[in-house]
Amino acid sequence: MKIFDKEFAFSSLNANDVERLEQAKAKLDRAEEAERQRTQQNPDMSYAEGLRGQCRIIEAFIDDVLGAGAAASLGMDGNDLGKALTVMTELTRAANQEKKQFDPSVLAPQLNREQRRKAKHRRRHHG
Numbered sequence: 001m002k003i004f005d006k007e008f009a010f011s012s013l014n015a016n017d018v019e020r021l022e023q024a025k026a027k028l029d030r031a032e033e034a035e036r037q038r039t040q041q042n043p044d045m046s047y048a049e050g051l052r053g054q055c056r057i058i059e060a061f062i063d064d065v066l067g068a069g070a071a072a073s074l075g076m077d078g079n080d081l082g083k084a085l086t087v088m089t090e091l092t093r094a095a096n097q098e099k100k101q102f103d104p105s106v107l108a109p110q111l112n113r114e115q116r117r118k119a120k121h122r123r124r125h126h127g
Contacts, residue, residue, distance in 0.1 A: 008066040012095035024064035031057045051081045058084040
């Protein structure tokens with residue numbers, strides 16, 4: 001996958017890569033909750049430190065998904081939340097673009113025999 005003209009060994013169509021993404025997302029969610037709690041427990045925390053905390057979370061996610069050092073290679077330095085969010089947006093855009101290369105019916109989950117029979121029965125009796 002190409003993000004900001006840099007190539008990464010990640011495909012939104014590769015099951016192993018998607019599992020890695022799902023695991024990284026779960027880790028991101030836990031880290032965001034921990035950061036929220038840290039912020040609540042430290043009411044005197046500066047806005048800048050809060051921004052850095054968010055940047056660290058996003059950078060860890062990018063490294064978990066795209067590989068160690070990916071965040072730094074994309075220009076993330078732990079200080080610029082705008083840059084971090086831009087990278088996240090570009091990762092999402094690139095993944096969606098990759099999926100658009102193929103017929104949507106190919107990417108749809110395939111029904112098993114029982115599910116196909118139920119769907120056929122519903123179509124027959126409901127419209």
